[in-house]
Amino acid sequence: MMRPIPILALASCLASADVWTDTFRIDRVALPPGVDPQIGGIDTTPDGNLAMCFHRGEIFLYNPGADTWKRFAEGLHEPLGLLAESESSFLVMQRPELTRVADTDGDGVADLYETVFDSFGMTGNYHEFAFGPTRDREGNLYLSLGTASNGAGIRKEVRGRWSEIGLAREHMLNGPGWGKARGRAGRMYARVPYRGWVLKVSPDGRKWQPFASGFRSPEGLGFDKDGRLYVTDNQGDWLGTSKVFHVREGQFHGHPASLVWKEGWTREPLKVPVAELDKMRSPAMGLLPHGELANSPTEPRMIPKGVFGPLGEQMLIGEMNQSNLVRFLPDPVGKVSQGAAIPFLRTGALGRGNHRMTFTPDGSLWIAKTHLSWAGANGLVRVRLKKDAGDFLAIDRVKLLDRGFSLGFTQPVEAGVLQGVKVRRHTYKYHQGYGSPKVDDKEVPCTVTKVSTTTRTCVVKVDDLREGYLYTISLPGVTSTKGNPLLGEKVYYTLAKKRGS
Amino acid sequence: MRSLLTLRSAILAMALSPFSLDAQDGKTLFAQHCAACHLPDRQLVGPSLVEVSKLYSAKIDEFLSWCKKPVQKRKAVIQMPPMGHVGDANLKLIHAHIVEASKGLKEVRVKGLDPFYASPSMRKRPQVQRIFMPEAGPAAIAVAVTDDLHYCWDAGECRLRYIWQGDFIDGWAVWRANGNSLARIQGEVLLREEQNPVPFMDLVDSALPRPKFLGYSLVDGLPTFRWRVRGYEVAETIRPTKDGKALTRSFEVKGKFPFALRFKSSDKMSVSTESAGLDENGHLTITLTPRP
Numbered sequence: 001m002m003r004p005i006p007i008l009a010l011a012s013c014l015a016s017a018d019v020w021t022d023t024f025r026i027d028r029v030a031l032p033p034g035v036d037p038q039i040g041g042i043d044t045t046p047d048g049n050l051a052m053c054f055h056r057g058e059i060f061l062y063n064p065g066a067d068t069w070k071r072f073a074e075g076l077h078e079p080l081g082l083l084a085e086s087e088s089s090f091l092v093m094q095r096p097e098l099t100r101v102a103d104t105d106g107d108g109v110a111d112l113y114e115t116v117f118d119s120f121g122m123t124g125n126y127h128e129f130a131f132g133p134t135r136d137r138e139g140n141l142y143l144s145l146g147t148a149s150n151g152a153g154i155r156k157e158v159r160g161r162w163s164e165i166g167l168a169r170e171h172m173l174n175g176p177g178w179g180k181a182r183g184r185a186g187r188m189y190a191r192v193p194y195r196g197w198v199l200k201v202s203p204d205g206r207k208w209q210p211f212a213s214g215f216r217s218p219e220g221l222g223f224d225k226d227g228r229l230y231v232t233d234n235q236g237d238w239l240g241t242s243k244v245f246h247v248r249e250g251q252f253h254g255h256p257a258s259l260v261w262k263e264g265w266t267r268e269p270l271k272v273p274v275a276e277l278d279k280m281r282s283p284a285m286g287l288l289p290h291g292e293l294a295n296s297p298t299e300p301r302m303i304p305k306g307v308f309g310p311l312g313e314q315m316l317i318g319e320m321n322q323s324n325l326v327r328f329l330p331d332p333v334g335k336v337s338q339g340a341a342i343p344f345l346r347t348g349a350l351g352r353g354n355h356r357m358t359f360t361p362d363g364s365l366w367i368a369k370t371h372l373s374w375a376g377a378n379g380l381v382r383v384r385l386k387k388d389a390g391d392f393l394a395i396d397r398v399k400l401l402d403r404g405f406s407l408g409f410t411q412p413v414e415a416g417v418l419q420g421v422k423v424r425r426h427t428y429k430y431h432q433g434y435g436s437p438k439v440d441d442k443e444v445p446c447t448v449t450k451v452s453t454t455t456r457t458c459v460v461k462v463d464d465l466r467e468g469y470l471y472t473i474s475l476p477g478v479t480s481t482k483g484n485p486l487l488g489e490k491v492y493y494t495l496a497k498k499r500g501s
Numbered sequence: 502m503r504s505l506l507t508l509r510s511a512i513l514a515m516a517l518s519p520f521s522l523d524a525q526d527g528k529t530l531f532a533q534h535c536a537a538c539h540l541p542d543r544q545l546v547g548p549s550l551v552e553v554s555k556l557y558s559a560k561i562d563e564f565l566s567w568c569k570k571p572v573q574k575r576k577a578v579i580q581m582p583p584m585g586h587v588g589d590a591n592l593k594l595i596h597a598h599i600v601e602a603s604k605g606l607k608e609v610r611v612k613g614l615d616p617f618y619a620s621p622s623m624r625k626r627p628q629v630q631r632i633f634m635p636e637a638g639p640a641a642i643a644v645a646v647t648d649d650l651h652y653c654w655d656a657g658e659c660r661l662r663y664i665w666q667g668d669f670i671d672g673w674a675v676w677r678a679n680g681n682s683l684a685r686i687q688g689e690v691l692l693r694e695e696q697n698p699v700p701f702m703d704l705v706d707s708a709l710p711r712p713k714f715l716g717y718s719l720v721d722g723l724p725t726f727r728w729r730v731r732g733y734e735v736a737e738t739i740r741p742t743k744d745g746k747a748l749t750r751s752f753e754v755k756g757k758f759p760f761a762l763r764f765k766s767s768d769k770m771s772v773s774t775e776s777a778g779l780d781e782n783g784h785l786t787i788t789l790t791p792r793p
């Protein structure tokens with residue numbers, strides 16, 4: 001009570017210094033009491049309500065207009081994704097299976113927990129999370145399976161077939177011997193089917209196929225407007241930094257543990273020469289620099305058309321460890337998918353733990369948070385474009401040129417504010433080790449040309465373009481002709497393939 | 502933690518045991534109406550007597566109105582039910598007991614106790630909870646049939662693993678982190694089952710058939726598990742008997758299943774039949790009774 005005025009003054013000063021909260025309103029939503037507040041999955045129902053599954057297995061329905069919660073189901077095992085089929089039926093990806101949780105007698109509470117798909121293995125290792133589902137235009141479902149971590153062994157009883165490729169099973173068991181054996185197990189391992197894979201399941205759950213391999217901890221899946229399946233993966237062994245992949249059938253994305261489930265595969269993945277693995281792998285569509293942009297990327301989710309102004313139909317990717325999301329602009333070169341990652345909502349007001357996302361018809365983005373004892377947070381956050389936000393400035397087009405990059409802005413920008421633009425490039429090691437330092441990291445000369453306020457574009461000319469590198473374009477202090485600051489002052493362009501090469 | 506949970510079970514048992522109705526001293530009234538949720542020196546479901554005393558020792562009127570019209574104060578736990586039925590005179594006796602019983606005690610901060618132990622979905626009976634369970638496969642399901650009788654069903658193997666008596670599970674070790682642990686059962690195992698009583702393994706063929714789990718449906722909160730093996734679809738439901746002291750276990754098999762189902766008693770639980778065929782509708786019900 002003593003000194004409210006200076007505190008308020010400080011708060012308002014901070015608020016006006018935050019370009020994100022000047023444009024977006026970010027609110028925390030109170031959860032119902034008595035619920036462990038980590039949210040594993042969220043989706044919007046056809047009527048515009050929200051369905052959420054929680055850490056201990058409850059499903060709650062939330063009516064955002066009335067601000068009311070209704071308990072719908074309970075008892076699921078670490079559900080990490082939810083897809084609403086109707087107001088009363090939900091597909092939930094829990095650790096052991098994809099389950100349809102439905103109210104069949106109309107009393108508003110689930111009475112059916114139908115196993116849709118459980119044809120994958122579990123060793124009981126904690127890191128064997130199950131992620132998804134997401135759905136393609138034909139209604140097929142896609143889910144992804146995390147590999148096990150050598151932070152623990154396996155349990156005596158496992159579900160599914162056991163792969164004999166690798167350390168003998170008796171040495172893989174949790175217990176006093178594990179400390180000695182774990183070094184030989186692989187940092188992450190996939191000894192039951194199809195850990196480290198993305199699976200495709202028919203709409204009725206009866207048919208399924210292993211779809212793509214080479215994942216470590218593929219936390220989120222989502223389709224963009226052009227039907228590309230995005231899957232994220234987490235920095236660690238074999239991943240110098242976190243990545244987002246454009247996943248297509250049959251591709252291998254670099255983490256070798258999953259190869260033991262490739263048809264006809266007989267070799268110990270850790271004994272395959274790295275150069276051979278490197279040839280097999282499909283490169284990432286986006287490298288998300290560790291410690292800068294993303295440490296643990298989560299779910300890709302498309303912004304609906306007409307929402308967030310000019311950013312409609314662009315892809316957002318969640319992030320656990322940093323107070324930001326990632327906006328991804330694909331820029332394919334021939335058949336190679338690549339593109340630009342740009343920080344989005346990079347503000348303390350967003351917080352960490354941004355795990356699952358959905359939009360409601362009123363244009364709100366809802367972010368469900370979790371941590372599972374790693375860095376993260378919990379609870380539910382709602383993000384809206386402020387009514388009085390006006391025309392904000394952001395980069396909405398990035399295109400690789402023969403010599404440099406073309407950037408498109410949502411608002412006119414004059415050449416004078418682009419004098420501070422700088423470009424660096426670096427790459428990462430592909431190796432068994434955990435993470436990677438930046439390799440060959442250096443500033444490359446660039447010049448800004450062809451600034452047009454009519455087409456709202458400019459060219460950042462760079463002569464030194466190399467395949468397999470991440471180009472970081474910094475645009476400090478850029479404002480629109482109206483004086484609006486640039487939201488997202490860095491563009492991280494993953495150059496897998498040069499144009500015309 | 503273990504000792505505290507044992508203590509908790511003891512208190513619950515005490516709260517449930519019959520008291521003579523004319524015993525109207527504060528201590529007895531407290532045991533009757535309050536002890537299930539309130540410990541002397543540490544938080545359980547509700548605050549400790551030390552804390553209650555600190556808040557209300559000198560404010561008996563506020564204590565009475567709180568008891569009659571409580572509100573939700575703590576996020577992780579359920580709201581106290583209104584206690585108006587106890588009556589002002591008895592509530593005053595309870596107040597005096599709280600003040601007396603907490604004298605000289607200090608609040609003990611409990612580490613490792615599940616802060617959501619008492620949340621509605623954790624205390625619901627019956628309760629179905631999928632979680633990593635001891636001595637079962639990784640796709641296990643724990644079911645609290647009553648306050649006292651519980652079982653573990655394995656969705657990977659499609660069979661009952663064990664039945665226990667006491668309190669339900671303590672899942673905090675799993676839920677507090679990333680799942681690198683097992684839930685603990687809070688009681689004594691009465692019966693373990695080593696194989697599926699539906700003897701599908703007897704069906705002669707080269708490859709061992711694996712049962713396919715189809716899920717479960719809930720009736721009055723109790724699950725009916727369904728699985729399929731070799732074209733036979735099996736449904737299994739475990740319910741409490743009317744007096745709640747034993748369990749019934751029903752099977753329904755679709756298709757003309759030619760074999761008897763096999764069960765085994767244990768030294769702590771008897772089953773009403775060790776071998777039994779299904780009736781013409783494919784039904785069979787047995788009773789599982791804890792031995793005295």
